[in-house]
Amino acid sequence: MAQEETGRIGKMIIIDTNVFIAMQIRPGIVRRIIIDNHDRFISPDFMFTEAWENRSYWNKNNMTEDELKRIFERSYDYIREIPREIYEENIENAKGLIMDPDDVSFVALALSVENEGIWTFNTKDFVRAEITDNIRILTTSEVVRSIYGRDSIDS
């Protein structure tokens, strides 16, 4: 369990689509963090829908639909899917904060549940003060520090 591995208890971290795709297609630190800390991550249902609908972009090894679906569905064990009803009341607030309409559900979720922040590779899309005054935008290094309490995942 994550808490046993890290010795720390923390709030949930919201995963942006680009981080999820990295976990799916690239070995390395992103995949390691998520798999080793499966009880720390959430994402809006929109993220899973968006990632699946655009699988042709990241299924670069041309896995069959059945194989891909089976692997994709296992990601729900590691990142908890949050239904729209949970963050719906903050959708309008979020629309006023973020330019990209496809980022609205992430911001709305961050406004709706207790969380550590949004983990994204696209921090510059979230730089507006109206967002950063209310939501932490996390780089991978910040996620490592938040979860492991140090600068590296290696003990």
Add this chain to the structure above:
Amino acid sequence: MSISSKETQIIFRLEKSQLDRLDRMIRLMGYRTRNEWFRHNIREFISKAEKEAYEKELSRLDTNDISDEDIAEMVKTWRRKKRAG
């Protein structure tokens, strides 16, 4: 010891000398009973094995030499195309 209806009792055979060594180590490691030690290690084993199996499956999707920026751009591209209809 009572067994709940959701549990199954498992019987293992071990050589006496090996069992003596195991019992000594179980006590040294702070477990109160063989059952407590066994349950803890089974949980750890399953969790580790599941992670390894998942990583093995994910490795079939691995793409070489793709950066954070490449992935962010991939997502932006599909969003732009969606909006363009």
